[in-house]
Structures are given as structure tokens and as C-alpha cells.
Amino acid sequence: xxxxxxxxxxxxxxxxxxxxxxxxxxxxxxxxxxxxxxxxxxxxxxxxxxxxxxxxxxxxxxxxxxxxxxxxxxxxxxxxxxxxxxxxxxxxxxxxxxxxxxxxxxxxxxxxxxxxxxxxxxxxxxxxxxxxxxxxxxxxxxxxxxxxxxxxxxxxxxxxxxxxxxxxxxxxxxxxxxxxxxxxxxxxxxxxxxxxxxxxxxxxxxxxxxxxxxxxxxxxxxxxxxxxxxxxxxxxxxxxxxxxxxxxxxxxxxxxxxxxxxxxxxxxxxxxxxxxxxxxxxxxxxxxxxxxxxxxxxxxxxxxxxxxxxxxxxxxxxxxxxxxxx
Amino acid sequence: xxxxxxxxxxxxxxxxxxxxxxxxxxxxxxxxxxxxxxxxxxxxxxxxxxxxxxxxxxxxxxxxxxxxxxxxxxxxxxxxxxxxxxxxxxxxxxxxxxxxxxxxxxxxxxxxxxxxxxxxxxxxxxxxxxxxxxxxxxxxxxxxxxxxxxxxxxxxxxxxxxxxxxxxxxxxxxxxxxxxxxxxxxxxxxxxxxxxxxxxxxxxxxxxxxxxxxxxxxxxxxxxxxxxxxxxxxxxxxxxxxxxxxxxxxxxxxxxxxxxxxxxxxxxxxxxxxxxxxxxxxxxxxxxxxxxxxxxxxxxxxxxxxxxxxxxxxxxxxxxxxxxxx
Numbered sequence: 336x337x338x339x340x341x342x343x344x345x346x347x348x349x350x351x352x353x354x355x356x357x358x359x360x361x362x363x364x365x366x367x368x369x370x371x372x373x374x375x376x377x378x379x380x381x382x383x384x385x386x387x388x389x390x391x392x393x394x395x396x397x398x399x400x401x402x403x404x405x406x407x408x409x410x411x412x413x414x415x416x417x418x419x420x421x422x423x424x425x426x427x428x429x430x431x432x433x434x435x436x437x438x439x440x441x442x443x444x445x446x447x448x449x450x451x452x453x454x455x456x457x458x459x460x461x462x463x464x465x466x467x468x469x470x471x472x473x474x475x476x477x478x479x480x481x482x483x484x485x486x487x488x489x490x491x492x493x494x495x496x497x498x499x500x501x502x503x504x505x506x507x508x509x510x511x512x513x514x515x516x517x518x519x520x521x522x523x524x525x526x527x528x529x530x531x532x533x534x535x536x537x538x539x540x541x542x543x544x545x546x547x548x549x550x551x552x553x554x555x556x557x558x559x560x561x562x563x564x565x566x567x568x569x570x571x572x573x574x575x576x577x578x579x580x581x582x583x584x585x586x587x588x589x590x591x592x593x594x595x596x597x598x599x600x601x602x603x604x605x606x607x608x609x610x611x612x613x614x615x616x617x618x619x620x621x622x623x624x625x626x627x628x629x630x631x632x633x634x635x636x637x638x639x640x641x642x643x644x645x646x647x648x649x650x651x652x653x654x655x656x657x658x659x660x661x
Numbered sequence: 662x663x664x665x666x667x668x669x670x671x672x673x674x675x676x677x678x679x680x681x682x683x684x685x686x687x688x689x690x691x692x693x694x695x696x697x698x699x700x701x702x703x704x705x706x707x708x709x710x711x712x713x714x715x716x717x718x719x720x721x722x723x724x725x726x727x728x729x730x731x732x733x734x735x736x737x738x739x740x741x742x743x744x745x746x747x748x749x750x751x752x753x754x755x756x757x758x759x760x761x762x763x764x765x766x767x768x769x770x771x772x773x774x775x776x777x778x779x780x781x782x783x784x785x786x787x788x789x790x791x792x793x794x795x796x797x798x799x800x801x802x803x804x805x806x807x808x809x810x811x812x813x814x815x816x817x818x819x820x821x822x823x824x825x826x827x828x829x830x831x832x833x834x835x836x837x838x839x840x841x842x843x844x845x846x847x848x849x850x851x852x853x854x855x856x857x858x859x860x861x862x863x864x865x866x867x868x869x870x871x872x873x874x875x876x877x878x879x880x881x882x883x884x885x886x887x888x889x890x891x892x893x894x895x896x897x898x899x900x901x902x903x904x905x906x907x908x909x910x911x912x913x914x915x916x917x918x919x920x921x922x923x924x925x926x927x928x929x930x931x932x933x934x935x936x937x938x939x940x941x942x943x944x945x946x947x948x949x950x951x952x953x954x955x956x957x958x959x960x961x962x963x964x965x966x967x968x969x970x971x972x973x974x975x976x977x978x979x980x981x982x983x984x985x986x987x
Contacts, residue, residue, distance in 0.1 A: 340934075351920075352918055352919055352920050353918065355920065356799045356800055356918070357799055367735070374969055382835055388855075390928065406682075418732040428944050429894070429987065431822075432983050432984070432987050433980065433983055433984050436983055440820045443853070444707040447853055454975055460793070460797075460928075462769060462795075462986055462987045463931075463971060465986050466933075466971050466972075466974075466982065466986050467786070467947075467971060467974070469975065469986070470950075470971075470974040470976075471943045471944050472946040473682045473964060473976075474682055483821065490704075491700075491938060516940050554982075565808060591940055592675070592679065592935075592943055593678050594678050594703050598934075598935035598936040598939055600932070600933065600934045600935060600936075600937050600940055601929045601931075601932070601933040601934075602786075602930075602931075603929075603930070603932075603933075604790075604928075604930050605928075605929045605931075606926070606927070606928055606929075607843075607926065607927040607929075608924075608926045608927075609918075609924035609925050610918060610919065610924040610926075613793060613918040613919055613924055614797070614918065614926055616918075617797045617798060617918055618797050621793075621796040621797055624796075631776065639725055639982075639987055640971070640981050640985060641970070641971050641979070641983070641986075641987065642970050642971075642972055642979070643791060643970060644967070644968050644969060644970045645789060645792050645966070645967050645968075645969075645971075646792075646901075646967040646968055648792075648793070648796040649792060649795065649796050649967075650796075650799075653967070653968070654759065655969070656792065656965075656967050657758050657759055657762055657965060658758070658965075659963050660791050660792050660795070660872070661755065661758055661779055661784045661788045661965055661968065
């Protein structure tokens, strides 16, 4: 299976690493909007091309992975490339998924391609676990906790505060809330009760730290509704202790069964990830395998992870899966 | 969707309870090998019929749930009933799944029916989580822990010991082993290091308790390879404190990503179940919905949970799922 990568940031690089771990795949080409000569990739013998050259390589690529952003790149790129390629994206603006699906579906169907959208872990594996748990326990409640992990959006928000040179924000689930959910107490939890936000901030020289801290803590949407702590550190400390992009979280459904709903059940799925983009890339690559196979079987159109029979994601045959994994 | 239940033990009763929780389903009939007059069910207005009358009701049943045992019932029943009905079973003899699949597949395909086998949590949801985790993290290790929960097979083994009037056995995962796995230490674990076995035994009057304890602890396959504790209690205590059928467990995959496998990830799925048969029944009922839909779309043959696109298991439409659950 020949894979193309469109966009070589953290996610694109993660895709490249994931391909290396899957012997049934090979990297065919990387496409970038930057000057290809400035883009250094890891795989020997594979070239970087200008994004606009992708169509020329249509016949040498089985699945094109779109690694752009959800805000402006993917809403345009995914429907466009789905005309020419099987594609996979990680579109994660939850509210706009129905619209994105419709646009991509039309393009993919018209051209007989498979397009898998919104792959990753949320949306993605977390969504999948919410779905399965809801199917199994129709009487119940869903809880999703994120973290401990780096929120890119919140880190960006910190860096926009006056006097801030650099910063990183961790989202951390509140352990006592998690425990209540695991115990089947079905608590009603406010935003503040579910997550805390921890900020590591490098202040510019001479900046008013008290003012920075106050401004961060009172920022609407991002921090005001949370218990937020702000630590001032040096740029060296930030680079040394906070350069990773870890993340993770918990999807829990607490439900009842029995004639009088007398029995309680807890289904919990959790992730603890050293590298958010590499894990997302690993999910995407499994979805790319599914896209390739579904296309081969004559299917077409836009799919989400809800529409993919799990066996399509595995390199093993049905016989092997039944014998060794069921 | 009209559901028939073949066999009314703990699992059959669980199916009946699950149908009550799913408004798109109704119970059409219960079939039993016992004298129908002695079988009392919970649903008003539904009748119990002799097992041999099932074929007469072929046109009034969309999916027949087979609630027999894996040792002798299902190897015969599932291929037989798959000729006339869409069926779902919970066949759980892992080693014989390939053979069972082949027999059922032939019967179902020849008659244009869908047969879903080996539904439940292990095989079932645990298998599914092993599969997804292996697809995402090809470089890694799988760990499955069971419990805390009642093992029927081990409880039966206790009751066969001379001098034992009654007994129940709990399988309990070793917490320190679980922690090592969660920490990404990838330990090699012996049988003894993974689970402990706790037995609650009611001795017959005058029985030699020391001899019973010794005999249980040294029983090959069942207990000899484990740290086993034996508690002697009264029949009243057994009835009061140990009448439930709880179970659960953990499926964990610990894997690496990155160009030099420098990043670690932990995927964990866990269940904490008050009632093993009711939870199994709830998975089966979601699979029954999938069977009904797949048949409607013209598919046929034997399927496992690996072959079912998750959306088929939900009562919601694709649009609803994308808008609210992705």
C-alpha cells in the first residue's frame, strides 16, 4: 500500500514513523506548501514535492493522508483531494463534522474513492468507545475526561497574553471526580469539577508576573471556568521539562441493566500517550489500510470510524484474527 | 425487530431484560427444553414454547438468540438454526472458534442469513479492544487481566471436592502487576503473578477442612499455579454475601511509536460488571441489531464482532451518530 503525506508538521512526521512500523505500507511521497528543499524528512529515498504536484502522482499513491489543520486547510483539502485519491483526515472541529462529511461524501462518491474523516482519538477512538458503550448500555451516562496532556489551543492562548514569552498548558482530570464516576455514583459535574489547568509560563524580562497570572486565570472560555495554576519558569526549564506533547484521557460509561435496573456496570477506555501526534498518526494509518481495502471491494464515499468494520484496519486475515485475537 | 430467545437460564433472562431497554426491539417468544409450563418469564403477554417448535415461528422472529452452552449446545444449535433464522450466540471456547465459524458460515450463507458468533465481552468486547489496539500500535504487548469476578468453572471445581457442600471462586487481578503494565514496564508475568484466586467454601458437617483446603490449593490447572486463599463460611453467609455474578477485567496494550520507538503509549479498556450474564446479554442484543440490519442490506454468512461496522449496533442513524457521538 503506497501512502502519500500532504503536510509535514508534527502529524505528517508521525505518519511517516507509523508507516515504518507497518510492513504492508510504504511512503510514496511527501507534499508540502513550503519550499521542498527546506523540508527534511526521515525516510531515505523518498522525495518531498510541492503540494501542487500531488495530482501528477495520482497513480503512484493508494491513500493520501491529509495532515493540515481543521480550521482552514481540511474543509478545502479533503473534498478536493477526495476527487482524485482515497484520503484520510483528522478533522476535529466536532460541530462542523456533519457539513464536512457531506462535502467530502459528494466528492468521494462521484469519483469512486473512499475518504475517511475525523480519525484520531477524539474524534476517533474516544468516539468509537462512546458509541460501543452506548449501544451496550442504553440506560446510562457518558463521561469524558482529558489529560493529563498538553492543550495546544490553551498554550497558544497563554502566549498571546502581554508580557509572555512562551508557555505551555496541561489539562488535568480531577482525580476525585474520576473516582466518583468509576464508583458508579453518576455525579453531575461542572466544568470546574472535571478538569484543572496547569500553566508553565516564561515571562518576558521586566514583565508584571502578577498581572500575567491574573490575566490568564480570568481569561473567558479558556481558563475562567477552571481552577488554574500558573508557574513561572525560565525558557531553559520550559525546553528541558516541557518539550513533549503528551496527552490522553478517559471515556467512561456508567449504566444499568436488569429488569428493574438493579445492576450497575462501568465501561472505561483510557489512553496515556507520550506523543499525541504520533498516536493520532497511528490511528490514521490503520484507517488508511481500511480505506484501501474498502476501495478495493468497490465501496465509495465518506466514512468515519463508525462505518469501518474493525477487521479492515488489521493487516491480519479474518482467519488469523479469529484464531488468535477473538 | 422481533427477538426470539432459545434457552432461558441466566443469559436468556439477561436477553429478556436487555430487550426491555431497547425500544426498537420486542420479545417474540422464548423457547426452552424444559416443560414450558414450568418456565416463568418476566415479559407480560409473551409465551414460552418447547424448543422443537421454534421453526414454526420462523416468520415471526427477526433474530433468534441462542443462549445454550459452548461445550455441547452451540456447536450443534448455531449451524442448525442459522439455516432458518438470523442468529446470535456467545460461543466462548476460544480454541474451537475457527471450526465453529466454518460450520455456521456454511449454513448461514446457503440460506441467506446472518449469524453472529462469540458475542459478549471475552470473546467480544475484549477481543475487539485487543484488535483495535494491535492495529494502532503494531509494536507492543497485550495484557489481559480478568476480575474481580466469579469464575463458574472454578466454582464448579470447588464443589466437586469431597466434603464440600457449596462454594464460589473469585478471580482477582494482582494490583501490582496491573500497575507495572500501566506504567509501560512491559513485564513478563507468570500465571501466578497475574491473578489470585479466592475461594469461599461451605464444608459438609464433619468434613476435614484442612484436607479440603489442601485439595483445592493443589488442584492442577484450576488452582495449583495460583496463590489461592480458602475461606470457610456457612451456607447462610454464602447466600447472603456471594449470590451475585459480578465480573470484569482489563485489556491493556503497551506500545511504542516514533522513528526510534522513543515514545510509549498505553491503551486500556476495562469493565466492572455487577452481572456478567446481563452485560453479555447487552452486547448480544446490540449484535442482534447489527445482524438484522446486515441481513436487510443483503449480506449473509457468519460474522464476528470484528466484521461488524460499529454503526450497525446503534439504534441511531449515521447522521445522528456523526452529529452527537463523533
